[in-house]
Amino acid sequence: MIDRLRSRLGLVLFVMGYAFAVYWVFTRSAPIVTDRPITIRVAHWQIEKGPPEGLDAVIRRYEQLNPRVKVEQVLVPGGGPIYRQWMRSNLIGGTGVDLIEYGFWLDGMSDIPARYFAPITKEMLAPNPYNRGTPLEHVPWAETFTDGLVVQQVTAPVPGQFYAATLSEVSTRLFCNRELLRRITGSDKLPETLIDLRALSVKVRAYTARTGHPYFTLAGSRDNAEWLLEFLMQGATMQMSQRNDRLGVLALYQWDELGHYLEGRWSFNSPEVRAGLELAREVGLNMKPGYLQSMRDAATMEWLRGDSVFIFAGTWDGTSLRRLATFPVDVLRFPRATADDPVVGKYFFGRFADGGGGTCMELYLNKQSRHPQEAVDFLRFMSSVEGSQLFTDNSGWLPAIRGVKVPDAIKAYETPRDCYTFGMPYVMIGSSVLSQVARNMHQLVGPQGSVDKFVAAMEAVMPEAARTDLRKEINNRYIAVRPQDPQVVALHELFRRTPRNPELAVARERLESSQTQTEALLFQMQRQLTAAGE
Template sequence: MNPKLWGRNFTVALLIAAFAYSGSMVWKHHREDAANSEVEVIRLAHWQLEPGMREAFDAIIADYEALHPNVRVKQVNIPGGVWRQWLRTQLVGGNPPDLIEVANYLVSDEMFARYFVPLTSYLEEPNHYNSEEPDLRESSWRESFVGELVPNEPVHYYSANLLEYYAVPNAMMTVRVFYNRDLMKELIGSDRVPETFAEFTALCEALKIGARKQAKRIQPLAGSIFNTRQMTASLARVVTQNLAIELDYNHDLDLTMFEGNVAYLRDRWSYDTPVVRQSLELIREVCRYMSPGWVQMKREDAMLQFLQGQAAMLATGTWDASGILQQAQFNVGIFQFPEIDADNEHYGEGSLGPISESNTFGGVPMALSQTSKHPERAIDFLRYLTSRRSNTKFSETSNWLPVIKGVPIPQLVEAFRPIADGYIPGLSAQSFGQSPDKIYDSHVHLLSGERASVEAYVEATRELYPKAIRRELNRMSKTYRETIRQKDSVMAGLHELEKDGDLARSKFDIVAAKQIEVEALLLQAQRTITDYRVED
């Protein structure tokens, strides 16, 4: 049989098997629910199948069920590869799990509004499971989280367009570089980690030469499109920090995707801008040390390559820490991304220094479906799950970073502690919305391999980016219009309730302020689209 045809048939068969499995589990849950009508059953669905995560949920579930004997909380574990299709099937079918993990690249604002319950009002109430914590008992549920769930653009638990919280996070995540200490000693006689980008590229070159001398097929870096994004995005954002400050027109030290897209169409920057080209050169320089074909490889492939000793280093996040540390048959080290500062000879022009991770947002966000039969019980479980005591156990069991104030970081992942001191992130070629991101993914191969060329990438995408960014602004404008329409009725209701108490007045003021902000964004988007036309 043709290998390509076999691979395609295998993929289809795998998808069918996954859907059949999820369908059988849903049917099984329905039967169990019907047989135990006096028991409140909460189903919690997520795609975190990494070692330790399911065990962490199980530990918290066991504690909660001991407190509430008439409640059963059941995990529904769905592989990430079929999650998007599975989720849409569940939502459209009208019987999704009560609590569902979400992400802004999987769930649109329209889906949030149609299928999920806003949690904003719940988050402003105290979490009674923190009543024994002196520093948290008077705080709102939202204020108990590290960073207090600041509602900025990239987070997965808040919709900036709908002005609502829709999910509650359960862990934090940062990205670091894992390295095989034994392999590095074998190839170059040392496992010293690099502190600067120049040292990092010198290390990669030494590993490449060492592997060649010993006739071993070993790459300095394990690669996949996912892992490469983790590393190159961080490096690119360092060399464009000064540009980001210039483009940040509201001067809040946070260059949003919207601001970047507007500035692009208004000709304030392009891929010909020197520091933006330098960011592409960085990507090219990193990618040359990965195995051929990394663009087609998946995250699991890169991790397997590292664990099998075929690559000396792997850039990935907290989510893979337990799996790597448990499965590796060699000594593993972890280091932070090497620094690029203003003194760097090649990349220092646009740099301020290391990027601060103090605004690292929470991950594994759980949202409440509108069709939940026990919404208040589901909210209560979320409160228990994100109490200080439970988050401590969750973090210790999963080896993920805690998301609640005052919870200690497990020693195993101490290297992932967010960097507090640093500067704002700059631009990245991978952060301008779905349409522009697809261009990057389909052309990044031009920055890899023996014939890698920044010039080739820029020329191949020159006519594509303006159209894609225009489409992204049009999409955002549509969402802004829908937000304004929805919030008009909300404001009218709050205005009537304002007579009965200060809370309604406070909410009215917040919604009114955000409404004005959204109207300003819509006007700016429309003016940009009209005044700076792009040929189709």
């Protein structure tokens, strides 16, 4: 009897298991054979809250419109070593995905665009078909971006060529714990100037002394401190940048600043640079001691715990900060310097840019993509008015496309056109210089640090660091320029065969023109290196 029951129970369990497996296979698991013949993959490191959801919404709509194409997101942690190694090894191995996020500031990766990414200039100069029926219908794709893709153009391996489409505009903001601010100051009043911020910091220190609990004006970490340093330096050095702008383009690029350093036009001892450093030290002292040992997550946790009034962060962290905070959050622009500021007032030029200067989360087309047309088509949809609206609504990030409605919740991220930028902050002009700055930051903002110590340390290493970075700039441009010779010849030969196709002639002319511009820049940089004794 028991044996019979056992065998029946076994049978019932088997049938139930089988039925569950059948149910699972037909309802939950991915189909073994996809009905979409083309799959394109998009890799990025924006794994914080917001962007993956935003991109998912874009993908779902794109797949509705394009039943032949499946789009997959590949989320790779961090813009740091993991992403860099993942990207380079896949690109070298020929297994890179179709669309890849890349940033010009990624350490040791500046050769990547020239080697592995294909320009999309021709497509960028034509209207985006997904903008049909919108005010941008007849506008060239490149001009539909809020910044005209200016940062992409500046950092492209070849001037005048477009390599990437962007997803979002970012800015840097102070995120404020309103409850803590009210508890410490007795009001909700936010600081508007640096002088206001100093006064508030005094109150925070007094509150700490009164309560015995350590509170700080700013949440601290190495990342947040470096962003702050870049921002403050950019502001303090604008007069100097204007003075050194010999081309008259009202901007300096990183190679300009490297070359100018080698020509002796500026140094870390320049009064404007010293003022910026002094301000950075002063502001940095309002962070938790030892913050240089921790990364941005630690600062986020510190602020979320309610131990600091503000966190200075990019709006890329905004969605995470606001979703995770258990207190009301105000978003404000970093208090502006004024002409009467005791530290940087002497070099005051105007409010300095805290955003609006460029769009980011740039996606590049892998040269080795098996489906370049579909990949570009997805880029077009992603950066159309419809695609960008979907991304914005679902990510909490600003759009990169004009005419997209910005939700009220993130309006504070927008930067009014009231601030100046002359280009790169002097500490972020190349990976060697940047790593030296990072290595010596403790000399500036540590308890025993000082501007003098930092300047002395930097001046000892800068000549070699600047030369190294300028050499890299030169090498990267050679990598970009050389393959263009076969391409120019190929376009010429194709045009000879089909002279009725003016597009070929235009493509050749543009390529020749941008190649000549790059070569001129190469020569200029080489002369600067020579002037520095090479």
